[in-house]
Amino acid sequence: MSRDWLEKDFYAVLGVSKEASTEDIKKAYKKLARENHPDLNPGDPEAEKRFKEISEASSVLSDSAKRQEYDQIRAMGASGFGGFGGQGFNVEDLGDIFGNLGDIFGFGSSGGRRKGQTYQTNINISFEDAAAGVETIVPLRKEVMCSDCKGTGAENGTAFHRCNICGGSGQTASNQGFFSFAQTCSACKGQGNVIDKQCRTCRSTGSVVENETIKVKVPAGVDNGTVIRLRGRGGSGGPGAPDGDLLVQIGVSPHKFFKRKNSDLVLDVPLMFTEAALGASIKIPTLTKTVNLKIPPGTPSGKMFKIKGEGISPQGRRSGDLYVKVYISPPTNLSRSAKKHLEKYRDQFESGESPRDYLYE
Numbered sequence: 001m002s003r004d005w006l007e008k009d010f011y012a013v014l015g016v017s018k019e020a021s022t023e024d025i026k027k028a029y030k031k032l033a034r035e036n037h038p039d040l041n042p043g044d045p046e047a048e049k050r051f052k053e054i055s056e057a058s059s060v061l062s063d064s065a066k067r068q069e070y071d072q073i074r075a076m077g078a079s080g081f082g083g084f085g086g087q088g089f090n091v092e093d094l095g096d097i098f099g100n101l102g103d104i105f106g107f108g109s110s111g112g113r114r115k116g117q118t119y120q121t122n123i124n125i126s127f128e129d130a131a132a133g134v135e136t137i138v139p140l141r142k143e144v145m146c147s148d149c150k151g152t153g154a155e156n157g158t159a160f161h162r163c164n165i166c167g168g169s170g171q172t173a174s175n176q177g178f179f180s181f182a183q184t185c186s187a188c189k190g191q192g193n194v195i196d197k198q199c200r201t202c203r204s205t206g207s208v209v210e211n212e213t214i215k216v217k218v219p220a221g222v223d224n225g226t227v228i229r230l231r232g233r234g235g236s237g238g239p240g241a242p243d244g245d246l247l248v249q250i251g252v253s254p255h256k257f258f259k260r261k262n263s264d265l266v267l268d269v270p271l272m273f274t275e276a277a278l279g280a281s282i283k284i285p286t287l288t289k290t291v292n293l294k295i296p297p298g299t300p301s302g303k304m305f306k307i308k309g310e311g312i313s314p315q316g317r318r319s320g321d322l323y324v325k326v327y328i329s330p331p332t333n334l335s336r337s338a339k340k341h342l343e344k345y346r347d348q349f350e351s352g353e354s355p356r357d358y359l360y361e
């Protein structure tokens with residue numbers, strides 16, 4: 001299966017109708033193959049080319065599973081691809097659609113037009129930038145087409161000639177009896193062209209490595225490990241093929257105080273035991289401002305208070321909430337006088353009482 005099925009009409013190549021039976025297809029193939037067989041047409045590149053086309057068409061249409069696939073792809077090409085005109089798809093949408101078809105049909109694994117390589121890189125941003133969204137740049141070492149030879153690998157893009165072993169097709173036919181097998185041409189290594197003078201800029205590879213900086217828009221609310229796909233910012237594609245994508249994995253540094261759980265935030269907050277016992281109004285920082293939180297009298301350690309809408313606000317989604325988890329933090333360096341007061345309180349109000357009595361019931 002290959003992407004050029006969309007463009008090739010195998011029925012026309014064999015001169016049969018779309019309703020032709022497998023019998024008819026085999027008959028048509030035998031007749032045409034005999035007429036165009038390279039052994040019977042020595043030194044005729046046109047015949048050789050036709051023979052290859054006929055063999056390819058027959059190998060697909062005489063296999064019922066392959067034929068069904070081919071028919072489906074062609075039908076989709078006629079309706080799906082033809083239907084784009086005037087519908088206002090932008091390039092990105094088209095990229096998505098073709099990308100998905102590629103996933104389904106395995107396009108891109110064969111044929112000369114190869115989408116560019118997918119590149120991957122990492123960036124690290126602060127917790128605050130991840131929450132608010134940020135525009136940043138990533139440095140990238142990127143393989144791009146050599147402009148001196150326009151990717152041909154030949155000096156000035158002109159110092160090459162068509163391979164005369166394979167006639168430029170990049171493949172040679174090896175004949176075994178009646179059958180013909182396509183092989184990669186060894187003279188041009190399947191390129192179809194032979195370079196006369198190598199491009200010195202790229203050492204004939206057709207591509208050079210360049211340092212680039214790429215702007216990345218990180219949307220608000222990305223979490224650690226999120227991957228952003230930048231279409232067409234990866235390796236350059238072959239002639240006529242789209243450039244690859246760049247995948248940017250976002251690392252988010254942990255916050256000193258806030259812990260993140262999806263879109264919610266959790267903040268541990270200490271209370272003086274008098275605040276917990278008597279109640280208080282305390283100030284709490286959110287990611288962007290300060291809010292007041294009312295602590296009711298008799299608040300135990302571990303109690304959670306929810307501050308609505310003060311979590312992370314991911315782009316296009318509902319805001320999370322901020323959960324304040326309080327714990328009681330007793331004084332550690334009591335003055336002699338403070339100690340006396342507390343002892344007096346204990347002796348007067350807590351004698352004979354224990355909050356652990358229930359453990360012995």
Ligand SMILES: [Zn+2]
Pocket residue numbers: 146147148149150151152153154199200201202203204205206207
């Ligand atoms: Zn070059």
Ligand SMILES: [Zn+2]
Pocket residue numbers: 163164165166167168169170171185186187188189190191192193
């Ligand atoms: Zn060749």
